[in-house]
Amino acid sequence: MEHPPRVGRGGSAAASRFALAPDATLGDYAILLSEDPAKHDRNDQYNGGFTVAAFRQPLMAGRIGVAPARLPVLSGQAPTIEASLRHANGGAAKGWPVRMRATLNRTPTREKTEYGYKISASDWYVDAPDWKDRNSIVTLDERELTLNAGGSVNLALPSLPRKDYPYNLLLELTYADPNGEQQMLGEQATVWPxxxxxxxxxxxxxxxxxxxxxxxxxxxxxxxxxxxxxxxxxxxxxxxxxxxxxxxxxxxxxxxxxxxxxxxxxxxxxxxxxxxxxxxxxxxxxxxxxxxxxxxxxxxxxxxxxxxAGKDLFMRADRALYQAGETARLRIDVPFAKANALLAVEREGVMETRVIALAGPRAQIALPILPAWGPNVFVSVLAIAPLTQAAMADPGARPDHAWGALNLKVGMRHRALRVTLKSDKPGYAPRERDKVRIHVAMPDGKKVPPGTTVAFAAVDEALLALKDNTSWQLLASLIHGRFYNVSTHTPLALPMGHTPQQQQQRAIQRVLESIARIQKGAPAVLESAMSLKRSVIVTGSRVAASDASEPVLPPAPKDRAPALRALLDNLLLWEPAIALDGNGEAVIEVPLNDALTRFRLVAVASVGSNYFGNGSINIDVAQDVQVSSGLPPVVHAGDRLQAMVTVRNAAKRALTLDVSARAEGVAPLPTRSITLAPGASQVVRWMVDIPEGRAALAWQLGATEAGKPGNGDRLAVSQSIAPATPVTVQAATLRELDGAFAIPLALPRDALAGSGSLNIAFQASLAGGMPGVRRWFERYPYQCLEQRASVAFGLPDQSAWGKVMAELPKYLDADGLASYFPVPASGGADGSDTLSAYLLALSHEAGWAIPDTERTRMLEGLAAFAQSKIKRAHWAPRDDSTARRLAAVAVLSRHARASAAMVAGVRIDPDEWTVAMLTDWLNVLRRVEGIPNARALQEQAENQLRARLGFQGTRTVFSSEKRDHWWWLMGNGDVDAARLLLAVRDLPPWRDDLPRIAGGLLGRQQGGAWSSTVANVWGTLAIKQFAGQFEAAAVTGRTGVTLASSQSPPKAVQWDAGQPAPMTLPLAQGPFELRLAHAGGGKPWVTVQALAAVPLLAPQSAGYRIEKSMTPVQQRVPGRISVGDLWRVSVDVDAQADMTWVVLDDPVPAGASIMGSGLGRDAAGATKGEQSGGPRPAYEERNFTRYRSYYRHIPRGRFSQRYTIRINNAGTFVLPPTRVEAMYAPDVFGAIPNAPLQINE
Missing domain, CATH: 2.60.40.10 (Immunoglobulins)
Structure with a gap:
């Protein structure tokens, strides 16, 4: 995504907005600044980033640690552990069950200490033989406890082992968050000897x-x-x-x-x-x-x-940290009785120099600290001793010298603006409005200059608990410790004929004139004023930017049933530039939404390029009765699970409450009556069966005081349903209806009862697309760049295409070539010429635009590749360099960027070339001028294509199709047939062959679609172009539909009223016969698809054999799976052949959390031991329903993948099959069924 920032008044800050799609790619996003985005060799500066993840927002906060925290933990002691929990909007979690765990391991944490010192036991050696390895863990204690009325609990640990080196005490507090997720708070304490x-x-x-x-x-x-x-x-x-x-x-x-x-x-x-x-x-x-x-x-x-040569000069300062305006007193150990010295203040260059006199053995100097020296400077001293009389007689004599340097740390108090915020009150009810007063002053308390602005944000603290936003610490983000990066060279050859004093002065003068300051490495320059530093976490619609035009929520009425809380976004307000008045003040009104939580209100200020500051306050949003959802965000159809709702009494009196939960499509659940003491909470549970045939459930959760319906809470929650056994196409045909025809139908014996249906779509022309292909794209699961772009076109969905194009910059490498997955923030040359050529060709052929900047970068990168200026090495079973060059030049020729020189070195060998190479070569010959003997070469290429083209029944085939199946370049016979049709569509000698080629291309479909994303894109484009050329007659009249041997009555569609709507008929086991008849003008196209859900009952192995197992990492009850457990999932795969771009897709039970997201509340150390065998994934997806890993290349042999899940919900959970598939050779796959998973409380 590229967004030109809007620079505000004064030019010191800029604002930029962009919207993330609900299906945005999960992972870390980098924010880059570029002065000239259109340049091919632009220098992008990393400016921070944010994370897009699937998460549940925590509804509790807490801590765990050693008590008292101020004292160190020492070997041999028996420390006490203290843990506490509170609700997100305040109030102790009294009586809440928790599990505390204390473990030991020997890997110490390195701490930053005084520069130049090695600190005791900051490394481990071979001195610790009693631990098997540095990552081994020893459990010290583990208990299930209940928090007291203050929301805390203490645990006395046994005596710690006595060691003569430090080791770690790992503390974990695990609890059931009201959001339905088992969460862990962790703390690590070093045990010191x-x-x-x-x-x-x-x-x-x-x-x-x-x-x-x-x-x-x-x-x-x-x-x-x-x-x-x-x-x-x-x-x-x-x-x-x-x-x-x-x-x-x-x-x-x-x-x-x-x-x-x-x-x-x-x-x-x-x-x-x-x-x-x-x-x-x-x-x-x-x-x-x-x-x-x-x-x-x-x-x-x-x-x-x-x-x-030379001596050392030792220096030390009287303090570790100074502030501007203070004086540093430096002590210098001088190895000479007397010396003149060059003192330099340096930092990536020379800031200041002076000549001073030193007298040994110890001298002292006073150095006033200047504001410009923050956050640190290096003070170097080059001392030169006078020559002795004896040395004067030696023509080559040099004065003795000594050198030393010292790092002075300077605080930044003189640059810190004073930013304060004040709210009307500390607590609010939902939908109220908070007036916040912001005041900013200079570091000395004086007024800020006119025109000063502040950025303001109001964010849910729960979001920050998962990952903090460090960009608000503006001064710390901008001012980092600086490096020395200076070398000092001293040519001290002296002329004869002067006194020692003159020679010394001359030496110093020569040093001053010739001293060379050599820069080493890049300087630590200031970064952007609004650096994000991997801070913001967003997913789907959970975060929404506030807009001034957003309607104001009315306050909840108090004389009837409580309002339904539905707007729970965790970003209330974001204002990048709020103008301050003459007193440095501003008042901003913050509209609260329905969330019962604690919000952090933050103001970030800057004055020019030298002064920065920030301030924040918290406000709580609460009410007497609070309902929290513990429903899993996504479930599978057929699951039977516990639906959990947490009800909290925040009032100062006991309440008797009626608790309810209902959703259309779910059997009615009984209302539960509970009584809660002041400050108490209780989890209410129901067993729920997730229905089949629904995409989502709209839940309404409520709790109202008995006899007082106005005192309570109601919450709206949406829950998605994923099919455990998806409905797929079992049989399909696309037929041009000329009169009448009949099709026998029967569902597979294992099809689930009630899942069968018959979809019939009618079209006057194929130019509008094919329903079978559209349905194939709707069901396509994978998410690399090629697949997202192909799916967007195939649906067709211009909005989805626009979202992919908005994210395209993060997929382009340093040379402008596109990568299948986002390029790391560190950059690199990981792009693919094949993928880049495909995207550019698709855009050009379909007329779907790629943004100018990205299109230019990709074309320049492709041109550099075609000219051999850059190379891209990848695994391939045979030499494909000529094929890739021809493909690149063919795409460049579409944009008038190809030249004859690009193919001058190509060895022309049509007999050995693939159909794809011949097609690209034909396009190059037709579009690029200056190629010698172009006409003869074109005729030769066409003859080769005709010689290989053939037909088997209704299918177009090629005689070299098996040899030409170059799946690693995303090609196959389907792609070749479609691209051939496009390449020759306007060549007169081929016109009479086009209908048969097009019909044969349609005959290659299976289940109403072609074999891959690329094939379906090129097939759609080819048929659309053909239909535009050859389909002219209008369709009129009536088309009748009869499903014989069924209870469905005969149906018909009328063409005179326009395009008929698709028809869906229920389909049982059968057998049946579908009869279609058209009476009227023209020949309509009819797509027939028989659909059903057919479970996988036995393993399938067509190139991959899969084994799957689960082993406990943390298990509450031996021998069974329980809520709160951690389990390691292992998927082992035997690959029968080398393949590129392979995906492993493994489902997880509803509500489970996949560890390793990098967000807070992950279980400490849960992913240790996840060593996987074989290639590392190029990309991983962790979402609510599955773990996916994508591999650039899987060699023949065995590979394995490990990941860890945390169990959150009890019940019986159905799981789709585990599948491994070669994405561009989909006939190479493996799948195994997963048995239902029983999880206990």
């Missing part, structure tokens, strides 16, 4: 006779520096021959204690160490906490035998 951590850094060049400065750093477990801590540094040297790096077999000679003492105010102990011999050295810093627990860390260095 001691309450003190120690760091060690070695500064300087390891060299014999030269001091190495060792710095030990004392920290607490949260990273705070500890002064007065006793520290000790010791050394040892590896024995010769034991290697350069420490391992389990290295032997050492101890060198004793280097130094010991107490840390200073910055938590540091410094001491120098001089090397006396070359070799590998290890230095160890050691400390103990107040209870005698030890912490150690070791660093290694290797000392060479030869000297190096």
């Amino acid at each position: 001691a309450a003190i951590r120690v760091g060690l850094a070695a500064h300087g060049k390891p060299e014999i006779g030269r001091p190495l400065l060792l710095k030990a750093l004392a920290l607490d477990t949260k990273g705070a520096r500890q002064s007065g801590q006793a520290l000790r540094i010791s050394a040892r040297r590896a024995r010769p021959g034991d290697g350069q790096h420490r391992n389990a077999t290295t032997s050492y000679d101890a060198l004793g204690i280097v130094c010991e003492g107490r840390s200073d105010a910055l938590g540091i102990l410094e001491c120098p160490y001089r090397f006396h011999a070359a070799g590998a050295y290890e230095f160890t810093a050691h400390t103990q906490d107040a209870d005698g627990r030890a912490a150690t860390v070791a660093v290694e260095t290797r000392v060479g035998a030869g000297p190096s």
Whole structure:
């Protein structure tokens, strides 16, 4: 999707809007900024992104952690775990059942600490033999508990194992969210071997006779520096021959204690160490906490035998962080008695320089901190010592010098705008309006400049619980720590005949004149002011942008039954530019919808390019009686499951409530009466049978106080129904009706009772499309770019085509070629010339436009491919380079972008070429000028095509069809027949053959459609063009329909009234005979399709053999599947041949959640152990009904795929078959039936 942003007043911010389709591709979307989108070699800048996912919005919030949180968790302790839950709009979840789990593993979390220090046990080595591997998990405790009246519970854990290295304590709180999903809150705590951590850094060049400065750093477990801590540094040297790096077999000679003492105010102990011999050295810093627990860390260095130029200069600052306007006092350890020095403030270049005088051994300088130095700068000092008198006599003498650098961190308080929000009140009822006052001030409290605007958003906190929006932290998003990226070169050759003082000054002058600052890598530049940073989560209609013209919801009446809550969007309002008045204030009115939740109101401000800030407040929307739906969003027809509704009493008195649930098509459910204490909640359950033959259920859930119908809540919920056994075409024919004909009919023996029907469609011409093909596209399940574009055309649906084209930019690679699935944000050259050629040809032939920018990029990429400027390597069973080049040039010729030079190097060999290559070659010869002997070559190509063309009964066939089945290029015999018809439709020698070719193309249909998406697109285009040329006679009169041996009476359609409507007749087992007769002018086309739902009763293997199993990851009750369990699904497939673009499609039970979405509330570590064997998927889909993985290439042999599901609903669940299919060779597939799944509470 490309959207030119609208730049607001002042030019500092821009706004852009785009709408996501309800069926938008799931996954991560990247937002890119481009100065010139039309350029082929444009430089797109990654600017953040968002995620589109299928999710259920959580209705509770909570936490779990070690109590008290301020204290570290230490080895040997018996910590207490505290957990709490509250409802999304406030109020403790009193009496709610939860499950708490504590596990251990040894993989520590690396923490950011002081630059240059290695911190104690920040890596693990071979020192932990008691764990089998770094990912192994040991369960410490697991309990099912009930929250107290305050919505919390504590769990005392047994004593933690004593280790001399850190490990992880993983805490999980699992509970049944009122949305019907089992959710998990997780926390990870590091178990430390001691309450003190120690760091060690070695500064300087390891060299014999030269001091190495060792710095030990004392920290607490949260990273705070500890002064007065006793520290000790010791050394040892590896024995010769034991290697350069420490391992389990290295032997050492101890060198004793280097130094010991107490840390200073910055938590540091410094001491120098001089090397006396070359070799590998290890230095160890050691400390103990107040209870005698030890912490150690070791660093290694290797000392060479030869000297190096220059000396090291050590620097340190008196503080870890400064603010603008403060003064940094730097201490410099100078290796000379006196020196002049060049001090430089640097950051990806030189910001400031000055010459200073230094006196050893330790000098101090004061450096005022400037605002422009945030968030950090590097201060370097190049010190130059004067030459001695003895050195003056040496013509090649150079002054001795030393260099050092220090990173100064500078806070950004001076750039942070003061943004505050104030609401009328903290709590509201549904459909009320909230007036929010926004105030913005400069960092010093002064007024902001005139014309300042703020962006405002009102978003459901539940959405942010799944994935936070970090783009609101504007200052942090824009200002990142900067890199040094500077090298200093010092040519210090000096002329003779001057005093040492003059020589030193001359040396400094030469350094200043010739110092070279070399940029290394890309600078960390400011990113866009509205960077999204993978923040927003949207799916379908759950998120809708607010519009000023949106109608205002009226307040709910209080004197009758409560209003039906239906508008539950989690985005209330988004205003990208609200103007502030002269006092830096604005008032905005936020219309609340029906959601009972907590909203976060956020204002984001910027002034120019230097000042940024944000502020936020929360408001709760609540009422006395609150109903929450726990219904699965999608179910299968035939499921029998528990429908769950959670009712909450938020009033301050006890309530007796009548709870109901009803939906048309579902057997009536009894009303339940419950009594709830103040603040209490209860889940009400009914067993529900999901009916067949419906696409959705419209539920109304309600709870009203007994005797007071106005006090209650009603909620509207839509639930989709997917067929467990889809209705498919069992037999079909497309016939031009000339008089009368009869068709015998019978449904398969295994067809489900009541699922059979007979669809009859009438057409005066095939130019309007074919019903069988349209139905095939309506049922097509897969979702790559080619398939989405083909389905949009095949339906035909211009709106769907427009949505695909809006998403097209994210499918184009760096060269402009289209990929089957979205290109990663990191970019790359993953596009396909074959897919690009197909999309451009389809667009040109059908007249369905591709946006200019994307069409230009694709044509330029295809031209580069045809000219061999770029290459695309992919797996193929034979050399297809000539075929791909011809296809590219043929498409370029449609757009007058092909030249004879593009085919000059092609070896012309029509005898060996496929029908597809001959067709492309024919098109190139007809459209491209300048090809030598074009007329003779065209005649040769036509003769080859005629020689291979044949007919078997009513089917068009080719003599080389088996050899020409190049499925990896999306081709087959159906595609070849259709493209041939299009290529020769206007060639006079072929005119008499066109009706037979067209009839033979129709004869290739099976079940009313051709074999693949590409075949159905080209077939539709070919028949449409043929019909436009040859069908001229109008159809008049009457067409009669009789289904013999059935109870259906004879029917008829009249043509004089216009296009007749399709006819649907019930069809039982039969056998029957369908009789059609036309009386009148013209020859109508009749499409007949016999439909039925036929379950798969036994495995099918036509190229793929499938095995499927489920194993528990977490199981509440051994031997059965229960709500709250985690199960690993394994699908193992034996492939009999290499294939490209293979899809694995596996259903999940209704209500189950597929782990690994990356959103919050996933079970911690649930996906560990999902190692799959074989190729990695090119793309994965996780939605409410199935897991799908798409593979670019599956080699012959065995491959496997693993994924993990969480069980959320009890009942008996029917599942469609598991299927593996080669998408462009659909006759290569495998399928297995899935037995109904019984899930217990």
